[in-house]
Amino acid sequence: MKSALKSVAIAAAAALFAGSAHAVDLTIVSWGGAYTASQQNAYHNPYMKANPDVKIINDDSAAEGLAKLRAQVESGKVTWDIIDMVAADAIVACDEGLLEPVDADAWLAAAPDGTPASKDFIPGTLTIGGTNCFIPQIVYSTTFGYRTDAFKGKQPSTIADVFDLKTFPGKRALEKKPIANLEWALIADGVPGKDVYKVLATPEGVKRAFAKLDTIKDHVVWWTKGAQPPQLLADGEVVIASAYNGRLFSAIVEKKQPIAMLWDWQAFDLDGWVVPKGAKKMAAIKKYLRFATDTQRLADQAKFISYGPARNSSIAKVGNHAKLGIDMKPHMPTNPKNAKTILIFDYVWWADHRAELDERFNAWLAK
Amino acid sequence: MRTADGVPLKISLQRALVRSRIRALLLVVPLLAFIAIAFVLPIGDMLFRSVDNRIVESILPRTAVAIQDWNPNGTELPDEAVFEALTLDIKAGVKARTLGRVARRLNYEKPGMTSLFRKTGRRTKRVAGPPYKERILKIDNRWSDLNTWRLIRREAGALTSGYFLASVDLKTNDRGEVVWQSEERRIYLTLFYRTLWMSALITVLCLLLGYPVAYLLATLPLRTSNLLMILVLLPFWTSLLVRTTSWIALLQTEGVLNDVLVFTGLISDDGRLQLIHNQFGTFVAMVHILLPFMILPLYSVMKTIPPSLMRAARSLGATPFTAFVRVYMPNTVSGVGAGSIMVFILSIGYYITPALVGGRTGTFISNFIAVHVSETLNWGLAAALGSLLLALVLALYLLYDRLVGIDNMKLG
Numbered sequence: 062m063k064s065a066l067k068s069v070a071i072a073a074a075a076a077l078f079a080g081s082a083h084a085v086d087l088t089i090v091s092w093g094g095a096y097t098a099s100q101q102n103a104y105h106n107p108y109m110k111a112n113p114d115v116k117i118i119n120d121d122s123a124a125e126g127l128a129k130l131r132a133q134v135e136s137g138k139v140t141w142d143i144i145d146m147v148a149a150d151a152i153v154a155c156d157e158g159l160l161e162p163v164d165a166d167a168w169l170a171a172a173p174d175g176t177p178a179s180k181d182f183i184p185g186t187l188t189i190g191g192t193n194c195f196i197p198q199i200v201y202s203t204t205f206g207y208r209t210d211a212f213k214g215k216q217p218s219t220i221a222d223v224f225d226l227k228t229f230p231g232k233r234a235l236e237k238k239p240i241a242n243l244e245w246a247l248i249a250d251g252v253p254g255k256d257v258y259k260v261l262a263t264p265e266g267v268k269r270a271f272a273k274l275d276t277i278k279d280h281v282v283w284w285t286k287g288a289q290p291p292q293l294l295a296d297g298e299v300v301i302a303s304a305y306n307g308r309l310f311s312a313i314v315e316k317k318q319p320i321a322m323l324w325d326w327q328a329f330d331l332d333g334w335v336v337p338k339g340a341k342k343m344a345a346i347k348k349y350l351r352f353a354t355d356t357q358r359l360a361d362q363a364k365f366i367s368y369g370p371a372r373n374s375s376i377a378k379v380g381n382h383a384k385l386g387i388d389m390k391p392h393m394p395t396n397p398k399n400a401k402t403i404l405i406f407d408y409v410w411w412a413d414h415r416a417e418l419d420e421r422f423n424a425w426l427a428k
Numbered sequence: 429m430r431t432a433d434g435v436p437l438k439i440s441l442q443r444a445l446v447r448s449r450i451r452a453l454l455l456v457v458p459l460l461a462f463i464a465i466a467f468v469l470p471i472g473d474m475l476f477r478s479v480d481n482r483i484v485e486s487i488l489p490r491t492a493v494a495i496q497d498w499n500p501n502g503t504e505l506p507d508e509a510v511f512e513a514l515t516l517d518i519k520a521g522v523k524a525r526t527l528g529r530v531a532r533r534l535n536y537e538k539p540g541m542t543s544l545f546r547k548t549g550r551r552t553k554r555v556a557g558p559p560y561k562e563r564i565l566k567i568d569n570r571w572s573d574l575n576t577w578r579l580i581r582r583e584a585g586a587l588t589s590g591y592f593l594a595s596v597d598l599k600t601n602d603r604g605e606v607v608w609q610s611e612e613r614r615i616y617l618t619l620f621y622r623t624l625w626m627s628a629l630i631t632v633l634c635l636l637l638g639y640p641v642a643y644l645l646a647t648l649p650l651r652t653s654n655l656l657m658i659l660v661l662l663p664f665w666t667s668l669l670v671r672t673t674s675w676i677a678l679l680q681t682e683g684v685l686n687d688v689l690v691f692t693g694l695i696s697d698d699g700r701l702q703l704i705h706n707q708f709g710t711f712v713a714m715v716h717i718l719l720p721f722m723i724l725p726l727y728s729v730m731k732t733i734p735p736s737l738m739r740a741a742r743s744l745g746a747t748p749f750t751a752f753v754r755v756y757m758p759n760t761v762s763g764v765g766a767g768s769i770m771v772f773i774l775s776i777g778y779y780i781t782p783a784l785v786g787g788r789t790g791t792f793i794s795n796f797i798a799v800h801v802s803e804t805l806n807w808g809l810a811a812a813l814g815s816l817l818l819a820l821v822l823a824l825y826l827l828y829d830r831l832v833g834i835d836n837m838k839l840g
Binding site: 124125127128131153155156157158162191232237282283285296297298409410412413414415416417419420421423424425426427 | 783
């Protein structure tokens, strides 16, 4: 009896031990909501199925990711394993030395045809702003949506129309930040897209951009959270709004609101993975990232949300929406039809001028 | 005199006193530790961050020392030794991946430093030996700008006034003089002023609305007043975000209130009122959210005022109005003080509600502190703004103490 108990105890202890020796918890920080759900379906679930010893824990605090990451690294208590960040934040964090550098070809899987990762990701996205800490997942864009019932006859189709209150009267919603708005103001004012940063680099150029924004200032509702502009459009509070393309897709296709897309000069941006400096489970982190950023996985994510994969080899594999069954390709910001004119942020320029222009923008708003 | 065990009574008494004091101290140790960890340390850390400038001398240590010998008022660039120090510092900074930090710090003072340091960092790999000066100058002509070097020399110390200056719209110009920030970049003084006057008005509105409610609560029969109390407390227990977004649904131009006004013909469909995303929206939402903080202290004070006082005043010939103003109201001063200070201080630090309903004219200074903490990562400026806000609140508290007397305050 006694020995039987003993052997049971030993077996139990062994099982416990074995369990704890293999199980790895990965804490992945992302944005929550529909976005985390798309990652759960496209990356986490298949990965955990293939690796039963790994448990992925979602942390929805990406909105405060940069500040919390810095606090963790400064205090030496890094509890996060992987963070989902927008490119601009990743550049700041990488510059501050808060992230592990990424060796793209060593970490990431090659395309099915053998193209190494560094060649397969959209050019420049792995080294955004001259940094090397960022693994892009998706291309998203800040673009415009308008209410289809707001205007009789001609519908807005260009960025100049957004600033044209005479032909298209009504309120606009814009993000409460200078980035993108200043560029759009200049383009609407007649500056060719390729010269935007050349013009913006001069004091007269900045003045010109603000002067253009002045023309619609009294008719703008300024938003700060991505959920606001689709809501403002749906409520009829505004007739044209800048918004993340995925949010507009959801309002138009999933919620059937009377809204249409205006893709002219959509502002491309990237969202991707970064690894905090001093992360403890590097082997497990790298293994997961290799899986989650391969060609098929990035293509799969687009089934669940209308953001474009950041790998060239994934773009062709984008299929149908998981629930609605519609073809997702026409809804991708990277689709050639939508991407006739695109604004690519000059992150290096913004790193120099962000603090200055943020202040100026806010002072302008307060007046 | 001695106790039973032979110890002098005086000593025995003293021992007993010490023991009880230690026991009392042990009882409050958790509280003291909590205060130290949750208040004193973070606030101290914040105050320090607002002047902390060790980043420059820790990442550019050789340059910070070498540049002290250079005359910033002259017309000559620093000599070879400084350039050599800079090259070595930048190489070390690139290796330790810390160069970006110092670049961002200097960029707050002079836009363009981020790209200058990044570019130089990439290219110094090829600068293997002297002449350093010539090679660095070739990388970027901003290194031949005296103002770049003046900036580095000025910020080489361990402490800086840069964050505090920035937080009151001042800056140090290239000649080292403190001047106003250029007109189109001045923002923080406006925001401090706006935060103060709007909070003051919110407090007054809360008082005007809350006083009659508290009076009713305190004087109505228990059954009715309990029901009224629940009506006060229910919103108090409801999530802040829910209450704020409900106001958006009610007040927006296509919202309930505007719909009713249009339906009744008071305004035309084209003339819908802008009631949210501006100062008005902030006032409405904030007064609603902070009202219970005014009502509850008022109520607790009013509850203790015996009804016989008013009856006595009336029987001595006072009109109801005179009795109310000269007898009842002076007795509620402590509640008014407590409620007002509570509402005012809460309001000054609020940021979620103004961010959601304030639009461009109804946001507070705390919104910018939040932006600098979580978005721009300029924690020095956030700390300076926070320290100023703390100083402001303390100053107002002392003023209140002088005018009304803090002992008169009654929270319950």
